[in-house]
Amino acid sequence: MSTEPNTNEPVVVEVRSEAPYPVIIGRGLLPEIIEACASSRTVAIFYQPPLAQTAEAVREQLEAAGINAHRIEIPDAEAGKDLAVAGFCWDVLGKIGVNRKDTIVSLGGGAATDLAGFVAATWMRGVRVIHIPTTLLAMVDAAVGGKTGINTDAGKNLVGSFHEPAAVFIDTATLETVPRNELISGMAEVVKCGFIADPEILDLIEGDPEAALDPSGDLIVELIRRSVQVKADVVGQDLKESGLREILNYGHTLGHAVERREQYRWRHGAAISVGMCFVAELARFAGRLDDATADRHAAILSSIGLPTDYDEDAFPRLLELMAGDKKNHSGFLRLVVLDGLGKPARMEAPDQMLMTAAYAAISEGRKPSGGGILL
Numbered sequence: 001m002s003t004e005p006n007t008n009e010p011v012v013v014e015v016r017s018e019a020p021y022p023v024i025i026g027r028g029l030l031p032e033i034i035e036a037c038a039s040s041r042t043v044a045i046f047y048q049p050p051l052a053q054t055a056e057a058v059r060e061q062l063e064a065a066g067i068n069a070h071r072i073e074i075p076d077a078e079a080g081k082d083l084a085v086a087g088f089c090w091d092v093l094g095k096i097g098v099n100r101k102d103t104i105v106s107l108g109g110g111a112a113t114d115l116a117g118f119v120a121a122t123w124m125r126g127v128r129v130i131h132i133p134t135t136l137l138a139m140v141d142a143a144v145g146g147k148t149g150i151n152t153d154a155g156k157n158l159v160g161s162f163h164e165p166a167a168v169f170i171d172t173a174t175l176e177t178v179p180r181n182e183l184i185s186g187m188a189e190v191v192k193c194g195f196i197a198d199p200e201i202l203d204l205i206e207g208d209p210e211a212a213l214d215p216s217g218d219l220i221v222e223l224i225r226r227s228v229q230v231k232a233d234v235v236g237q238d239l240k241e242s243g244l245r246e247i248l249n250y251g252h253t254l255g256h257a258v259e260r261r262e263q264y265r266w267r268h269g270a271a272i273s274v275g276m277c278f279v280a281e282l283a284r285f286a287g288r289l290d291d292a293t294a295d296r297h298a299a300i301l302s303s304i305g306l307p308t309d310y311d312e313d314a315f316p317r318l319l320e321l322m323a324g325d326k327k328n329h330s331g332f333l334r335l336v337v338l339d340g341l342g343k344p345a346r347m348e349a350p351d352q353m354l355m356t357a358a359y360a361a362i363s364e365g366r367k368p369s370g371g372g373i374l375l
């Protein structure tokens with residue numbers, strides 16, 4: 001995070017849910033972050049190891065503002081989304097005396113915002129949380145919308161709660177140290193927002209895919225703003241996923257199955273990239289999606305380095321894994337598909353032959369690779 005003062009006015013996207021909150025996008029947002037914590041006596045900052053220096057800068061500024069601030073390092077990536085880590089965090093909150101007037105801050109990727117959000121949801125039955133997402137994926141997706149959670153032996157994200165943040169601060173300066181494969185992974189969620197709701201996103205990426213991945217460029221900031229707007233519009237209407245919110249799961253039914261089959265060694269964005277190509281083919285074969293939009297999936301996703309195909313022998317196992325998807329109703333598979341660009345819809349109990357044909361289209365001749373930058 002830059003400690004330089006703001007040069008440009010931050011952009012604010014409002015999430016209009018029951019308790020509305022702002023998503024502030026800019027550079028050098030430290031003063032705004034301190035201001036947002038000003039009503040608390042104690043602040044706990046949960047951060048991932050690569051963010052240690054930034055966490056210390058936030059802590060020092062909070063202390064300078066007279067707030068009792070603590071920084072607490074959590075294990076990196078998925079290792080942080082563990083019940084034992086949540087238990088450790090609850091112990092720390094007890095020791096430093098965090099109460100209902102205080103604030104928890106998350107600093108890091110989606111694993112940090114999910115864990116800290118879950119800890120905030122459960123500590124004293126819910127305390128205030130502020131997210132400072134520092135990966136592209138966390139900025140456009142995990143930090144917005146109130147889904148929090150940890151992983152258990154039963155699966156990923158099966159234990160959690162809806163707990164919305166009081167504010168989200170997206171300081172785009174933090175993207176400059178994010179590894180390129182993480183940027184590419186996050187871009188899959190940006191493309192998802194383009195297909196389900198804002199096709200201008202697709203035009204912008206297609207215009208210059210390399211510029212879209214430049215962490216210090218202007219294009220990525222516009223893509224973040226547009227994607228956050230898509231997510232804010234959806235979760236503002238349907239926080240608890242009773243219907244509309246399912247569209248944010250576009251590509252995730254097969255994607256989550258790929259992640260599980262790969263034992264979470266694949267980045268999330270890589271898996272849902274394959275998943276989006278699959279549902280595009282499914283909708284095409286079902287006569288619901290035009291060829292141009294279906295073809296656009298593999299073209300745009302591959303232009304930013306994302307995989308678009310998967311092991312041709314894997315479908316039986318993927319089908320088994322998809323049977324456990326959270327969106328399924330009464331034992332039937334329920335997928336998000338497109339009826340056109342920006343027109344998400346549902347496909348329930350899809351025809352087995354269509355599914356097989358769609359999978360063949362994204363897998364023919366493809367053998368397990370076991371390598372690649374996204375694994």
Ligand SMILES: NC(=O)c1ccc[n+]([C@@H]2O[C@H](COP(=O)([O-])OP(=O)(O)OC[C@H]3O[C@@H](n4cnc5c(N)ncnc54)[C@H](O)[C@@H]3O)[C@@H](O)[C@H]2O)c1
Pocket residue numbers: 048049050076077078081108109110111112114134135136137138141142143144145146147148157174175176177178179182185268
């Ligand atoms: N709650 C939601 O709505 C939601 C949405 C999407 C994803 N998620 C969750 O988010 C998680 C994935 O998030 P992610 O892709 O951000 O992964 P992550 O949190 O594991 O971060 C990826 C890596 O980047 C590092 N990192 C983070 N910020 C950095 C920075 N500025 N510079 C250098 N390195 C940095 C992290 O330490 C980690 O090693 C998953 O657990 C997923 O389930 C949740």
Ligand SMILES: O=C(O)C(=O)C[C@@H](O)[C@H](O)[C@H](O)COP(=O)(O)O
Pocket residue numbers: 141145147156157189241245248249252326
């Ligand atoms: O916010 C949502 O809702 C989403 O579906 C966003 C997804 O991109 C994200 O991967 C989310 O974590 C999936 O949630 P899950 O409930 O399917 O675990």
Ligand SMILES: [Zn+2]
Pocket residue numbers: 141189252268272
């Ligand atoms: Zn996702």
